[in-house]
Amino acid sequence: MESLTAAEVVGRTLAALGVRDAFGVLGSGNYMATQTLHAAGAAFHHARHEGGAICMADGYARVSGRVGVCSVHQGPGFTNAMTGLTEAAKARTPLLLLAGEAPAAALRSNFRLDQAALATTVGAAAERVHSGASAADDVARAWRRAQVERRPVLLSMPLDVQAQPAPEAAPAAQAPAPHVPAASPAAVAEVAALIAAARRPVIIAGRGAVLAGAGAALEALGEATGAVLATSAMGHGLFAGSPWAVGISGGFASPVAARLIAASDLVLAFGASLTRWTTRDGALIDAGARVVQVDVEPDALGAHRPVDVAVVGDAAATARALLDAGVQGSGVRDDALAAEIAAGSWRDDPYEDAGADGRMDPRTLSIALDGLLPPERTVAVDSGHFMGFPPMYLRVPDPAGFVFTQAFQSIGLGLASGIGAAIARPDRLTVACLGDGGALMALPELETLARLRLPMLVVVYDDAAYGAEVHHFGPQGRPVELVRFGDTDFAALARAAGAEGLTARTVEDLDTVGEWLERRDGPLLVDAKITPDFCAEWLEEAFK
Numbered sequence: 415m416e417s418l419t420a421a422e423v424v425g426r427t428l429a430a431l432g433v434r435d436a437f438g439v440l441g442s443g444n445y446m447a448t449q450t451l452h453a454a455g456a457a458f459h460h461a462r463h464e465g466g467a468i469c470m471a472d473g474y475a476r477v478s479g480r481v482g483v484c485s486v487h488q489g490p491g492f493t494n495a496m497t498g499l500t501e502a503a504k505a506r507t508p509l510l511l512l513a514g515e516a517p518a519a520a521l522r523s524n525f526r527l528d529q530a531a532l533a534t535t536v537g538a539a540a541e542r543v544h545s546g547a548s549a550a551d552d553v554a555r556a557w558r559r560a561q562v563e564r565r566p567v568l569l570s571m572p573l574d575v576q577a578q579p580a581p582e583a584a585p586a587a588q589a590p591a592p593h594v595p596a597a598s599p600a601a602v603a604e605v606a607a608l609i610a611a612a613r614r615p616v617i618i619a620g621r622g623a624v625l626a627g628a629g630a631a632l633e634a635l636g637e638a639t640g641a642v643l644a645t646s647a648m649g650h651g652l653f654a655g656s657p658w659a660v661g662i663s664g665g666f667a668s669p670v671a672a673r674l675i676a677a678s679d680l681v682l683a684f685g686a687s688l689t690r691w692t693t694r695d696g697a698l699i700d701a702g703a704r705v706v707q708v709d710v711e712p713d714a715l716g717a718h719r720p721v722d723v724a725v726v727g728d729a730a731a732t733a734r735a736l737l738d739a740g741v742q743g744s745g746v747r748d749d750a751l752a753a754e755i756a757a758g759s760w761r762d763d764p765y766e767d768a769g770a771d772g773r774m775d776p777r778t779l780s781i782a783l784d785g786l787l788p789p790e791r792t793v794a795v796d797s798g799h800f801m802g803f804p805p806m807y808l809r810v811p812d813p814a815g816f817v818f819t820q821a822f823q824s825i826g827l828g829l830a831s832g833i834g835a836a837i838a839r840p841d842r843l844t845v846a847c848l849g850d851g852g853a854l855m856a857l858p859e860l861e862t863l864a865r866l867r868l869p870m871l872v873v874v875y876d877d878a879a880y881g882a883e884v885h886h887f888g889p890q891g892r893p894v895e896l897v898r899f900g901d902t903d904f905a906a907l908a909r910a911a912g913a914e915g916l917t918a919r920t921v922e923d924l925d926t927v928g929e930w931l932e933r934r935d936g937p938l939l940v941d942a943k944i945t946p947d948f949c950a951e952w953l954e955e956a957f958k
């Protein structure tokens with residue numbers, strides 16, 4: 415029998431667990447495990463920075479529902495991945511981060527660092543390959559935790575352990591289906607009573623509802639109660655296509671959505687933590703409204719605002735339990751409401767175009783993109799002032815069509831999470847929407863995008879500034895010259911990296927995107943020059 419090392423068994427076990435794609439940056443500490451995983455059949459997508467690699471695995475997991483896999487070198491390879499790891503932890507992405515590790519006895523190794531402590535500090539779980547004999551089990555345990563606990567798990571591989579002989583991977587046990595707690599009968603009865611008394615209920619579904627696959631159950635609950643349907647920004651797309659869906663609740667809510675949500679007398683939050691962003695600092699929840707919050711995590715209940723009924727339960731299982739209990743509500747879903755909702759999107763909302771001097775109004779740009787791009791799309795969005803425009807104006811087919819890396823509110827994660835999403839869903843056009851600041855922070859992955867020849871669209875909302883900061887401090891009368899930059903030629907940067915580049919100063923300039931859509935033979939970056947002067951209302955409100 416062929417003799418294997420622990421590192422090889424790690425790779426083989428991951429392949430046996432069904433890993434099809436892995437992302438990472440190779441160094442000596444993760445070389446053997448990754449090479450073996452690749453040799454056993456998984457594609458390896460090499461990033462140029464570990465910060466990109468981890469976001470690729472995160473984006474991949476978000477749109478595919480599979481566990482994302484990222485592989486990095488020990489020490490600096492691992493620390494480079496920290497921001498993306500934190501985002502994945504806060505967004506509850508099931509992900510395995512494979513990392514080399516200095517041997518336990520190498521106390522003065524340059525690479526030495528308490529990786530497990532760092533991982534757990536940011537909300538990931540930490541596991542280790544303990545010995546050659548246990549390597550296969552160690553991998554299977556880390557994998558299971560990622561799935562069951564819906565979070566990233568670091569699997570550290572000490573270099574000395576990697577070299578130990580190890581028994582061939584036993585056929586790895588697939589992780590059991592995650593445990594889904596339903597609400598208790600008492601909680602169901604309490605919520606049912608509130609529903610019976612409500613006249614204008616609204617269901618607000620968040621990322622927990624997306625992770626629970628609760629869309630159909632919540633739509634059925636909406637049917638039974640007459641509720642208006644909304645999502646948090648993180649749940650965007652969950653009710654796509656429903657005539658009773660008003661879109662996103664919070665700062666991104668259209669005037670019609672805001673009116674209907676604020677007029678509700680019962681808020682049913684499923685897997686949504688009702689942050690200040692989702693409630694528009696509380697303004698979208700009427701003072702007399704009753705609030706029910708359903709979440710699998712007890713500590714999420716009431717964390718951002720008081721709730722009348724706090725229910726520990728999975729969003730889908732709890733919605734089904736309510737339906738099984740025969741809940742009935744008296745919300746009115748009539749033709750007038752349907753017509754108001756149908757005509758109430760942001761795209762229908764009139765505005766005065768603020769474009770000037772060869773720079774577009776970001777709303778006009780977004781509406782043009784929505785009309786141009788095929789409906790089967792994945793929209794990945796970075797952070798910054800611009801980040802409201804894509805969710806407000808670009809439709810998505812379902813929640814897997816929307817990757818919103820805002821759990822940690824870091825800029826610079828959007829390009830790489832888009833790359834991961836594009837690899838996971840080649841059947842859809844991925845469009846990564848970035849600010850110029852976030853794009854420059856992610857620049858190494860422009861080379862990855864070009865090298866992998868991904869047929870992906872990158873749109874840079876380029877205001878030549880850290881717009882969020884300009885709009886934050888400018889109105890306070892503070893100087894903002896430190897956060898305004900000279901013009902960056904992103905089209906030239908794209909071409910230098912091996913992608914196509916286009917500079918767009920008007921909507922007509924986007925005609926080239928239409929031509930590219932016909933062939934999609936590689937990535938296209940659009941440097942969309944937008945006016946730095948227009949500030950989105952949601953940001954203005956937030957900074958007041």
Ligand SMILES: Cc1ncc(C[n+]2csc(CCOP(=O)(O)OP(=O)(O)O)c2C)c(N)n1
Nearest residue numbers: 798799800824825849850851852880881882
């Ligand atoms: C990693 C990180 N650094 C700094 C910030 C603070 N920050 C928030 S928005 C922003 C500006 C982003 O600029 P850009 O990407 O151009 O988007 P814009 O705001 O102009 O739309 C900054 C620096 C952050 N959120 N994350």
